[in-house]
Amino acid sequence: MSKFLELHNINIGLTVGVFFFLNFATVKAQGSISQTQQELLGVPAQTNIRNAKYPQILQDNRVVFKIKAPEAAKVQIDLGKRYDMTKGEDGTWTVTTDVINKGFNYYSLVIDGVAVADPASETFYGMGRMASGIEIPNKEGDFYALNNVPHGDIRIKHYFSKATNSWREMYVYTPPGYEKATEKYPVLYLLHGGGEDQRGWATQGKANLILDNLIAENKVKPMVIAMLDGNLPNAGGIAGFNENALKAFENELKMGVIPFVESNFRVATDAKNRALAGLSMGGLQTLYAGIKNSDMFSGIGVLSSGWWANNPDLSEPQYEFMKKNVGKINSNLKEFWISMGGKEDIAFENCKIMMGKFDQMGIKYRYSEYPGGHSWPVWRHDLFAFAPLLFQ
C-alpha cells in the first residue's frame, strides 16, 4: 500500500500496510513534495483517484504521466498511440504526451508488456476489461458538466429475464422530479459498444448529466433512459456479430427488458413513447431489433455503426426486409437518426454504403456528423443532439 501511495505522491500520510484502520501512532504528517514549474502548470485529471497528482493535464491538453516502477525494464502509456516513458534516477518513469482529445479517453499503463489499468486513475469497463480513463477538459463540454441544476437518479436494477432465464442488471436514469410527478414518461432504451456493458452510458457517457442539463433548459422531453447490458450469454459470440446473437438481443429486449421497465417504472407503454439507440455494436443491435420491430418504436438512433458491406450474409437479409417494408418503416419511425464521428470514425465507410442503400430504397433518415472518430466524446454529443428529437 505505502508503495502505491509513494508511487503517486499521495499526500495522506499513510505508512502502514493495512489501509482500513490506521494506528494513529504510526501516522506521520508529510509535507507535500515541492513542485517543479512544469507540475504547477498542470492539474490532476478529474478521473484521477482521490489525491493522486498524476496524470496531470497541461494547459494545451498534453498530459504528463508519472509512475514509480524502479524494477521495471519498460513502461508505456497506451492512449491508442503508445508512448514510451523515461526512467529517472529514482525509479520514477515519466512521459508527456501529445495533445489528447477533449473529453473521455480510454488508456492503459503497459508494464513490461502487460497492459493494465493505471492505479492512479478510476477504471471503466471498456475494451473488454476494467480500463483506465482520462477526462480531458472541454470548453464546449458544458452540456455534460455537473451543473447547478436539478439532478435525476441513476438506479442500478436487478431483474430476472425470461429471455435468458437469468438475473441481469440494467442502469436506469430517472429524470429530476420523477418521484413526485404523476405523468408517465417516455423511455429511451440505450446500448453501449462492444467490450462495454450497462455501466458505459452512465460513467463514460455521462448520460444522466447530459439529460439533466437538457431538461433544465427545457430542450428535451423528460424521459427515462434504460441503459441495457447488450452482452448476451451463450449467443454464439459477441452480440451483434451473427444472426443468432442479434436474435438473442431482440429476444432479451422484447421478453426481458421492455416488460421489466414497463411494469417497474411509471412510463408510457406505446410505440410513440419508446425509442431505441446504440453505439457501434449497439448500433447493429438497434438496426436489427429496431427496424424489425419498427411498430414498437417511434425513434431509433444508430451511432457510429452500419451494416457491414463485406458481410452480405448478414446484411443482405436486412436490406431485403427493409425493401419489403419501406412504407411501414418510414411511417413508424418518426425519427431515424444515424450519426458518425467524422471521416476518422472506423465505421464511416460501412455507414456510407448502408446509407446509399437506404437512399436507393427510399428509407427516410437523418444524418449527423460530429468530428472525433469512434469515441465517447462523439457519443456524448450524439446523445445531446439526438435526445431532443425524440417523442415530439
Next chain:
Amino acid sequence: MSKFLELHNINIGLTVGVFFFLNFATVKAQGSISQTQQELLGVPAQTNIRNAKYPQILQDNRVVFKIKAPEAAKVQIDLGKRYDMTKGEDGTWTVTTDVINKGFNYYSLVIDGVAVADPASETFYGMGRMASGIEIPNKEGDFYALNNVPHGDIRIKHYFSKATNSWREMYVYTPPGYEKATEKYPVLYLLHGGGEDQRGWATQGKANLILDNLIAENKVKPMVIAMLDGNLPNAGGIAGFNENALKAFENELKMGVIPFVESNFRVATDAKNRALAGLSMGGLQTLYAGIKNSDMFSGIGVLSSGWWANNPDLSEPQYEFMKKNVGKINSNLKEFWISMGGKEDIAFENCKIMMGKFDQMGIKYRYSEYPGGHSWPVWRHDLFAFAPLLFQ
C-alpha cells in the same frame, strides 16, 4: 487488446485492435483452448470480467492465477500474503495460492514490483485505489446471494452539500416496493472504511442483497440505507484521524447528508427512525458523530473499530464527554452495537480497551464477534446481524 484477450484465454474471437466495432471480415472463430485436468477442477471466480477463465477457484478454495507476461522479470499475486508466480516456457505465469477466505478479498497483481489491478477481474475502490477483488464461494453466504426475491434499488445520487460547498455523491438503497408504498421508512446512514468510498457497501458489501434477503424473510424492518462518502475535502488528512476531520464529517452528516436524504426520500425524520453505522474509519466517525449527537439517532453500529488507546489526545475528550452524558446516551441509543472480526481483527485490542472504559462508566452496548479479521466477509455478516436490531 488482442494481447489482453490472449492473456486470459478469452474466447470471443477478436483479433482487431479497436474493440467497439469489428470489421466482420477480420473476425475468426477460435476454438476454446483444451483444458488440463487442473483447469477442469476449478471454476472462474464470480468477480472475473466476462469470459475470463482465470483466476479460477478450486474446490478447496485455493485459487489458480494465470497471466501472460513474457517480458516481465517477476510477477506476484498479493492477497495480503504475496505469492510468487512461476513463468512457463510460453511466457505465462501461474500460481496456486493457499486456501483463501470465503467471501470478498482484495488483491493485487504485482508486475516487476508495481501493484496494479488484475485486468482479468472487476475492480473495486479500496486500499485508496481501484483494486482487484475476488469473491470466494461461501456455503454460509446465502444471506448475501442474489436470490429469487424482490429486489430494491441502488440509486446513485448527486447532492450539493452546504457543509462542503461542493457536489457530492451517495449511494442509496431503497427497499423493494419503495416506489409504490406510502409509508415513511427509517434510514440507516452507513459508512465505509479508510481508502474506500460510497461505493464500498454496494459493491464489496452487497448491502442491497443482504437487505433484500432479510426483508424477504421478514427479519428486518424495511429501511432506506444511505451509503455515504466519508472522505471529506480539506479536512486535514483522512477523516477519522484528527478532531478537525471528525468535525468535518459531523458537519457534513448534519448539514449535508441528513437534510438531503430527508427532503428527497420518503423517510421518517425523527431520532427513532435514524441509525448510523460504519466500519473501521467509518466506525470512528460513527463513534464521534453518533455519540455526540445521540439525540438524533436510536441506533449506532461500530464495526471493527474503537478509539485508539495510544492517542489519548483524541480519545480522552470523547471519554470525558461520555462520562458526563452516560444517562442521556444510554436512554437515547436503543441499540449501541459494537462488533469485531475476532481476535485477528487489527482493531481488536483498541476496541477491547474502549469497551473496558465503557463498562467502567456504565455505557450500555451489545458486543458481537464473528471470525474473519478486518475484512468484508465480516462486515457483510455484521450488517446482516445488526440491521434486524434497528428501529424496533
